[in-house]
Amino acid sequence: MGRHSATTTTAAAAQARRATHRRGRTPAAGVNADRATGDEVVARAIDLTKTYGDKDAQVVALDHVNVEFMRGQMTAIMGPSGSGKSTLMHCMAGLDQPTSGKVVVEGLEVSSMNQRQLTKLRRDQIGFIFQSFNLVPTLTAEENILLPLQIAKRPIDRAWFDKVVDVVGLRSRLTHRPSQLSGGQQQRVACARAIMARPSVIFADEPTGNLDSHSSREVLGFLKDSVREYGQTIVMVTHDPRAASYADRVLVLADGRITQDLRHPTYDEILEVFAGEGDEVDGLPMSSRPGEASEEIPSKERA
């Protein structure tokens, strides 16, 4: 029943530093600051527990988890199905209510927020990338990218928009509807949308789960670049070791607890972790092994 504390930084310190990372900062400044202080906490889970079902048939998805996510880092959460990795992310992002414990993002306690506060949190601090169905089908790529800013009625930074568009390589696709884009392009639009608002943290839920290996590489590369160049913080749930290998840090969950915390692991190191746990781990899909490209699923289906 040992509890894992991945990092130990005081909340007060995070609070103090957060002040320097508000919206007003320039990308460049942010980069330097983040690079300089790679261990500043953006989001933190304190004694987080999530159970489903009633007493007789209780499923413990998260079991007193304590974890901190660092600014300017890309953290991958891995684990077999049912290990609680998605639940952890959903609780962190305010999409799900923890049974007990606290979630703090940028010093704000997410777990006790009401709908209005949650909406504000999503507008200002959090970006999302989902596995599929990331885009509003009636809007063009450009409109989708700008949507969060418009919803929040925030001014649009055109220079930043151009930069983001160029990085994701969608310049020629801006007027297309999601149904006219391939799966990889759709995910890149989703990434661009998430990064456009420059949130404190982007939560990505299996962002490459539906993509072929080529598209996966593009998307992951873009996410990695945004961390490196703009100091973006990303928390990504994945069960693809290849995807996880792009991360600065890999957390491995099993039965609602963090079992591993790897810094800058290589692809082989990650494979080893799972290999070491043997047959118990069933969360590692065959298709994600190197050399085996997953089948491309027509993107139109989800339009």
Add this chain to the structure above:
Amino acid sequence: MIRIGLRDARAHFGRFVMSIIAIALGVSFVVGSFCFREMMSSQVDQMMASNSDADVYVRGSTEDKSADDMMAMSSGSSSSGSSSSSSGSSSSSSSASSDASKTYNRIDAALADTIAKVDGVKTATITYSVSGIVLVGKDGNAVSTTGAPTVALGLAKGTWRSATLTEGRWAKAKNEVALHTFAAETAGLKVGDMTKLVYPDGAADVKVVGIFSTDSSQAGAIIVGLAPSAAKDYFQQQSGQINMVRNIGVYGSANGGEPLTDEQQRELADRINKALPADSKARAVTGRQVRDDSAAATKKALGFIQPLILIFAVIALFVGSFIIANTFSMIVRESMRGYALLRSVGASPAQVFSTVIVQAIVLGLVGSGFGIGLGWGMVRLIVSVLDHMGMPMSGAVDPSASDMLVGLIVGLVVTLLGAALPARRAAMAPPIQAMNETVNPEKPVWPRGVAGSLMIACGALSWLFCWRIALAKADDTVAISPWDWLNDWGASLSTGWPLGVGAGLVVLGVIVLAPALVEPTSVVLGWIPAHVFTVTGRLATRNLARGKHRTANTAAALFVGVAIVSCLGVVASSAKASVAGIVDSGLKSDFSAMSASDGRIPDDAIEAIKKTEGVGSVSQSRMLLGVTYGSGDDKTSAMTFAEQPSLFTEVFAPVTNSGDADRALRDGELVVGVTVAKDNGWQVGDTVTVNGRQIVVDKEATAKAQADYQAQVQSKIAALQTQAQTLLASGDTAGAQAKSAEAQKAAEDAKNVDPSTLVKTKTVETHVKAKVGAIIENSVYRSMVLMNDDLAGKIANEYTMFTIMLFINAADGTDTATLKTRLVDAVKSYYVVNVQDREEFKSTMSTMVDQILIILYALLALSIVIAVFGIVNTLALSVSERTREIGLLRAIGTSRMQVRGMLAIEAAMIAVLGTLLGVVVGTGAGAVIQQVYRSNGLERLSIPWTQLGLFLLASIAIGVVAALPPARRALKVPVLDAVATD
């Protein structure tokens, strides 16, 4: 397969709610209309049974072909039933009643004595009815109930079997009345109370001497029992014929006062027929036959009600079928994968089809079931409302098994029709395509755009054609079209057909075209929301264009109702404007006076008005009873009025077609309305024979009556004197003195007797040749013939014409407002005379139009309510389809208000699209109707812009409200679940 269908139905039940409501509402109207008809019909039967309860009726033997409507209307009928039940429709059915209830020649009242002597006859009585009687209640106001008339009958013991005196006695003199229980209750009067009764010649103080009840309720009619002698006098005055009656009621004695059986009735009628003199022109018929005939006639007159309700039920169901179609197409679209799975495991298209159809059947059954209950409840509600309004109904109101079956079938058929196309789509789904989750792209909308435009164009052409026909009918010099064949065909058509066909084509065309309109409309209509609410507005507009067919169907449902409402609005507003136009441009007098009861203004009231201070001139419009034109078989009747020569200069400006109306009237020529002239083929300068009636003193008969009376008195005196002498001889001096005093008194009485009671009158037919001096086009005079008082005096006399309208001009320098007050005071004691100034004269018509409009709007509200449910339905389904999308929007920071706003804008735009289409088409149709019926009184086109504007505003409000429930449902789903939904 059926099991799968049933399971699906259970699973989808939540989505069927709106469709069930739609079906239930439509079916309820269908069932309700049947119940209502049966209720009316059983009410009529009951009333016939108690109101025309004689065993045998003796009536005229030949049908009266030249039945003068006005007379039938003004004098009512001597059979008590038929007039008391023709409640609401009496004003509009003057022509309908003449072909529904046959009129026969009148028979001599003296036949009653002959009949009474026939074996098996208990009594033979004549029940005289007087129309235009007004009873004044305890509170001093005229007693009236909505729709139902006041019926005054001469009643005495034994004249009406179904009426039972519960208190007091029957009236014996003009200053006494017996009241029906309902009348007494409504008036707040009881036996012994004094009140006023307004007779045709003025109000009189009367005493309530009795209360009686009848076997059936009288549907709100106020029944007043007059003294038979008084009733007879007024009846003869009103009918213009002396000693002639419509029928004689006979009660048989065979069953000791109980009604005779059908067989007995026939026997008695046969016996009476044998006893009737050959020249009596009378015939005895069984009471059964009379009751059946007049019940049938009444039901026919009321028959328009059910089809009217049914029309609106059909509209509602039509609208409802759109909702059902939408629901099913969305369900089918979502279940495509399931159907593909079924197909891939070997289900045939027919089997897949049946899974959808089973759901439709379940939906149809449930909806119809609710509908039947709702319809039942509705009729019960109507009955109780009528009861409160003073029209108690004792007829049965419960639906029969066949009514329920009809409701069930209608509901099922509509549901199946709505579900058929989506079910076909499900059946046709290719297994592979459906399996891989691809949503079929929507069919292109341009073919529907082309087809719809074509239909609208055809409809518009049909309207154009109709308009040309109307023009050609109004003016012979106008040709319908440049093509002869079309002209011949068009001339044989009535305007109704092309008008209806055109309207049908345009409405269907718009429905077909609608999907093609969604895209452009969402761009145009969406401009404002997209600029005011940048994000939500844009999302909403784009969503509209996403399911073009769905959006179009939803809007079309609203379109149908709104189109009819707008069309009615335009027609009604044009009608009002036309009347106002007549008053503004034509009416010159300051006031008009009319009678609120039977149209006759008592002479005393006319005198009172003339004497009122400040009245400059009074112009009288008198109607001549029973005037016909021509001779022999070609006789035609027309409403004929006697007017003052100053009519056209002081009261109404003539719109002359040909001739000089003012000169013609002054010169004693006929001024003919254009419709009458056309029907008879009269031209200015023609000479026509005018046939009328006069009632004059029959000198011979009077002399004979007086001689008879004298002889009777003499013989009585002689007898008394003989008796006195006998008594004197026998020594009884006191007795002899008493007898001779009696004899003296009899002689005295004979001197004092009112000679008028001995005056006998007779009816004289008059035939006068008159020249047509002018033909006029004023819409009020179109179907009338006018002449001056001098000419009228040759055709009719004071007994055969009466004043129905007065036009009053104020004397110079008199304030009209003050005069109005004085006039109202002057006629107050006559209760029924209504003085109106020009504005009120206009508003009487408007009020009438408004009342009709309110009823129609109430019926149309049904289809609009269903259409609103349709918007809720479409939005709810579309929200459930878009769960993930909405979840995504919320995940990236869309607030709840923004989601609500987005849906509200969407709903509002659907509503505005439907309303806009409806307003445009409805206004167009209204304008066409106005143009076509221009020559029938709809002279001015008036478009109620404010009203139409309000419709648009209301539609926005409706949209916003309709978006609330779907928005609540969308927001209830947690973001995480929404995003994770597969």
